[in-house]
Structure formats: structure tokens, C-alpha cells
Amino acid sequence: MKILIATDWYSPTVNGVVTSVLNLKKELLKKGHDVRVLTLEQNCSLAYPDDTVYYVPSVSAGKIYPEARFMRTMGGAEVKEILAWHPDIIHTNFEFSTFALAQRIAKQLHIPIVHTYHTVYEDYTHYFSPNRAFGKITVRRLSKKILSKTNAVIAPSEKVKNLLESYAVGMPIYTIPTGIDLKIYAEQVGKKRIDELKRQLAIPENDFVVLSLGRLAKEKNVDELIQNVAEVGSGKIKLVIAGDGPDRERLENLAKECGMADKIIFTGMIEPEKVNEYYQLADVFVSASTSETQGLTYIEAIANGLPTVCRKDACLDAIIFDEQNGKQYEDRKEFAEFLERLMDNPDLKNEMGKSSRRIAASFSAVAFADQVLEIYSETLQRYNQEMAFEKKEAVGMIL
Numbered sequence: 001m002k003i004l005i006a007t008d009w010y011s012p013t014v015n016g017v018v019t020s021v022l023n024l025k026k027e028l029l030k031k032g033h034d035v036r037v038l039t040l041e042q043n044c045s046l047a048y049p050d051d052t053v054y055y056v057p058s059v060s061a062g063k064i065y066p067e068a069r070f071m072r073t074m075g076g077a078e079v080k081e082i083l084a085w086h087p088d089i090i091h092t093n094f095e096f097s098t099f100a101l102a103q104r105i106a107k108q109l110h111i112p113i114v115h116t117y118h119t120v121y122e123d124y125t126h127y128f129s130p131n132r133a134f135g136k137i138t139v140r141r142l143s144k145k146i147l148s149k150t151n152a153v154i155a156p157s158e159k160v161k162n163l164l165e166s167y168a169v170g171m172p173i174y175t176i177p178t179g180i181d182l183k184i185y186a187e188q189v190g191k192k193r194i195d196e197l198k199r200q201l202a203i204p205e206n207d208f209v210v211l212s213l214g215r216l217a218k219e220k221n222v223d224e225l226i227q228n229v230a231e232v233g234s235g236k237i238k239l240v241i242a243g244d245g246p247d248r249e250r251l252e253n254l255a256k257e258c259g260m261a262d263k264i265i266f267t268g269m270i271e272p273e274k275v276n277e278y279y280q281l282a283d284v285f286v287s288a289s290t291s292e293t294q295g296l297t298y299i300e301a302i303a304n305g306l307p308t309v310c311r312k313d314a315c316l317d318a319i320i321f322d323e324q325n326g327k328q329y330e331d332r333k334e335f336a337e338f339l340e341r342l343m344d345n346p347d348l349k350n351e352m353g354k355s356s357r358r359i360a361a362s363f364s365a366v367a368f369a370d371q372v373l374e375i376y377s378e379t380l381q382r383y384n385q386e387m388a389f390e391k392k393e394a395v396g397m398i399l
Contacts, residue, residue, distance in 0.1 A: 001376065002034045004087040004105070006098040008069060010039035010053065014272055015067075015215070016296045017093055017118050020156075020178040024091075027179075027369030038082065038098055040069045054078040056101065071097040079105060087111060089376050093118060095146045103149055112151035112383040114375055117143070117160055123219045123291035140167050147171055152379040154372070156294035159314035174375050177318065178294055179368025182360065185303035189280045197281050201240065201265050208237045208343045211282035211306070213275070213297050214289070216245030221311070223254050224288035224332075230258045231336040234343055237263060239286075242278050244269040279304035283349060284326075284342055286310060286335075295319075299363045302356035307349055309338055318362075325355040 007021050021037070028035045037050075040058035056075040061068040082105055090102045092115045099115075106113050121143065125135025144167045147153055153173045155161035161175045195205070203209060212225050222241065229239045241251070241264060248266065255264045270278060279285070285301035287310040292298075298319050301308055308326035310316060320326045327338040342349045 001089065001373075002036075002085065002087040003028060003376070004036055004038055004082060004090045004102070006038040006090060006092045006094070006102040008040050008094040008096055008098050009067070010037060010042065013042055013067065016178070016294075019180070019296055020116070020118070021093055023179060023181060023365040024369055024372060026181075027365050028373070031369065031373070036082070036085065036087070038075075038078065038101060040071055040097055042069070054082060056097070058097070069097070071101070075101045083108060089114065089380055091116070091372075091376075092150070095143070099146065110387065112379050113149070114152045114154060114372075114379055115147060115150040116154040116156070117147070117164060118156065118293055120160065120163065120291055120293055122163075143167055144169055151383055152375055154375060157315040158317065160293045162314070172379075174371075176368065176371045176375070177363055178296060178299075179363050179365040180296060180299055180303065181365050182303055182363070185276060185279070185300055185360070186357075187276060189277050193277060194281055197277055201238075201267070201281075203238050203240075203265070203281075204236070206236060208234065208284075209282045210237060210239045210339070211242065211278060211285050211301075212239065212287060213242040213270070213278060213285070213301075214287070216241070216243055216247045216251060218247055219289070219291040220245075220247070221288040221290065222247065222251055224311070225286055226251065226255055226258055226260060226264060228286075228288070228332050228335040229263065229339075230260050231332050232339055232343075233336075234340065237339075237343070239264045240267060240278065240282065241265065242267045242270050242275075275300070276304065279306060282306060284309055284339065286339075289313075299360060303360035303363070305353040305357045307342060307352035307356060309335060309342075319359065321355075321359070325352050325359055 005021055005025060009018050011018060025035050037053045039055060041055040056071045056078050057073050058069040059072045061070045079101060086109060089111055090106055090113045092099050092102045092113055102113055121139040122136045125132050129135030147169045150171055153171050155164060155173055155175050156178050158175055161173050164173055212222060214220055216222055252266055255261050279301055285306045285308045290311055290313045292315050294315050302325060308320050310320055310328055312328035312330050316328055320328050322328060329335040
């Protein structure tokens with residue numbers, strides 16, 4: 001099958017959408033499919049030449065959302081090449097520039113579009129609307145309008161599927177969790193490297209390490225984590241906040257205001273190949289975000305055998321099971337009490353870590369690709385039947 005994947009973001013950018021696209025492309029290629037990517041030119045992206053990737057010239061739209069970009073041409077040359085290649089199906093992963101190009105291609109070639117809805121935009125209204133209520137209404141209307149131009153929609157979790165159904169999206173919606181390459185996260189870094197990393201971060205050997213990993217932005221609610229950890233009674237605790245973003249300076253100031261400056265370490269951006277070191281440095285993974293559609297960092301954390309303490313959210317219902325591999329907490333007291341239990345009971349922490357690995361096994365990239373391929377086949381079959389019916393109807397009207 002010839003598959004065109006369209007995405008506004010692509011390597012070397014690091015985020016959940018790019019990880020999802022890369023994992024899917026890798027597994028589809030392994031299965032013998034012809035896969036190409038339509039994306040926007042990123043900063044330094046052309047330093048990574050790939051004849052299976054079409055880069056459309058773009059400009060920064062960082063004033064709307066950090067790292068966002070819009071195409072600055074209509075992609076004429078790139079679209080022409082894609083039309084000559086003639087994909088069988090298009091899988092879009094963004095609702096903006098590359099989606100518009102995908103529509104043009106699908107219309108000219110008479111092929112269907114499958115779309116993955118990666119982002120709960122209702123949680124991002126502060127970037128484009130001073131009024132949250134107005135922003136949410138806008139998101140609902142635009143999402144419904146955009147998705148009406150597709151032939152099938154993939155939701156990374158039941159949370160997202162339910163949200164889209166509340167928008168009255170009329171297209172078939174399938175829940176398929178994004179998968180990861182479990183082999184990568186099963187690799188052990190080794191005690192020597194972990195000890196070296198602890199020395200670099202000035203973490204005493206016996207301190208309990210709590211890890212938050214991800215983008216530092218308002219919607220990630222990292223300030224709640226800082227306040228939660230401040231409630232934990234033990235002095236032998238370090239909160240490692242790995243990642244960077246527009247909210248970092250404010251969060252660093254908050255740590256000082258809470259009297260936690262000596263207990264919180266801001267690492268800045270972590271290179272993808274070193275992420276495992278930070279998971280394996282930690283005793284527990286934490287998050288207070290409720291803006292995730294699925295949250296790949298949760299899956300990466302449990303694949304590394306970490307217990308988790310995360311803000312209760314519907315997207316976690318298949319990832320975090322209370323008292324099995326962690327806790328979905330609802331308030332600061334629950335967070336602090338559960339963290340203290342793990343600190344006081346190493347056996348409990350280890351058992352929950354083992355449970356995390358067992359649960360992570362269901363989120364393989366192989367299973368992800370297999371399920372997506374099923375959707376491609378179903379969508380193509382349905383689309384071709386609809387086209388044949390419309391053609392028959394048209395002929396009947398002429399006669």
C-alpha cells in the first residue's frame with residue numbers, strides 16, 4: 001500500500017506527535033508498505049535529507065503557539081511529486097497547513113483521508129483566545145468542520161473519542177493508543193551511568209527521586225507538582241523536572257517561593273537518546289497534566305518499570321491502575337500520602353514497577369501499526385464502495 005503521512009511537525013522536532021509518526025512509519029516500512037511523509041520545513045530539518053520526505057517551505061507562527069509553523073508557499077512542487085507517486089491513502093496528523101495540502105491531493109486523486117486527532121485544543125485556548133468559553137466554542141466548531149472533511153478519525157484514547165462524539169463528529173471514530181518501541185525502553189542504562197548522572201545533578205545517593213518529564217508550558221500544570229512535592233514530609237526527596245518550554249522561568253520562581261529551590265532540579269531539554277537515563281534515575285514518575293490525549297511519557301515511564309503518581313484523567317484509564325502500578329490522585333493530600341507510601345516501602349515500589357512493565361507490553365509499536373492498517377483497509381473499502389455507488393447513481397441520472 002502507498003501511504004502518505006501528513007504532519008506539520010517532523011524530525012528533528014521532539015514531541016508526542018512526531019514520536020507517533022516516526023513509530024508508525026517505521027513499522028509500516030517493516031511490513032513492506034511504501035510510506036512517505038509530507039511536512040513543513042523545520043529549523044534545521046533540511047540537515048536531515050530523506051527522499052521519502054516532502055518538505056514544504058514554512059514560516060514560524062511562534063506568537064500563536066511555541067514551535068508552530070505555517071506554510072509560506074502552496075506546496076506546488078511537493079504536491080506535484082506526490083500526485084505523480086499517487087498514494088492509495090493519506091493519514092493526516094495535524095489540522096492546519098499539511099491538512100489543507102492533504103485535502104487537495106485527496107480530491108485530485110480520489111483517495112480517502114484518515115486523521116489522528118492528537119491534541120485536546122480546549123486546553124490550549126490561552127494561546128489564541130483571551131476568553132476561555134469563546135475559545136472552547138471555536139475549537140468545537142473548527143474541529144467538527146475539519147474532521148467532516150476526512151473519511152475516518154483515530155482517537156488515541158477513549159477520552160478523545162468521547163470528546164469528539166460530544167462535538168457531533170459524523171465520521172467513524174476508532175480508538176487506537178499510540179505505540180512505542182518497547183525494546184528501547186527495556187534497555188538498562190547501568191548503575192555506573194546512573195550514579196554519574198546523580199553526581200552531575202547533585203542528587204545524594206539515597207534521596208528519593210521524583211521525575212516529571214515533558215514540555216514546560218501552562219497546560220502541563222507543572223506548578224501543581226511543585227506545590228504537591230512541597231507537602232511531602234520527608235527531606236530526602238528530589239523533584240527532577242526534565243524538559244524545557246515557555247513556562248520554565250515562572251516555574252523556577254515558584255520553586256523558590258515554595259522554599260523548594262534546593263529540592264527541585266530543572267534539567268532543561270533532554271536529548272532523546274538520553275531520556276531512558278532519566279527514567280531509570282527516578283524512583284517514581286509524576287504528572288499533573290489533564291491536557292493529554294494519551295501522553296506517551298506515561299507509557300515510556302511504565303515501560304521503564306516506574307510506578308506513577310499522576311493527576312486523575314480519563315486518558316490514563318488504560319495506563320495507570322490504582323494500587324497496581326501507581327495512583328491517579330485527585331488532590332494534594334492523596335498525592336503526598338501515596339508518594340510517602342512508596343518512599344517508606346521499597347518492596348511496594350518495586351512490585352508496582354513490575355506491574356508497570358506488564359501493562360506497558362500492550363502498547364507496542366507493532367500492535368499500533370497493525371491496528372492502523374486495519375483502519376486503512378476498512379476506510380479504503382468503504383470509500384471505494386461509496387465512490388462506485390455515486391458513479392452508478394450519476395450514470396442512472398444521465399440515462
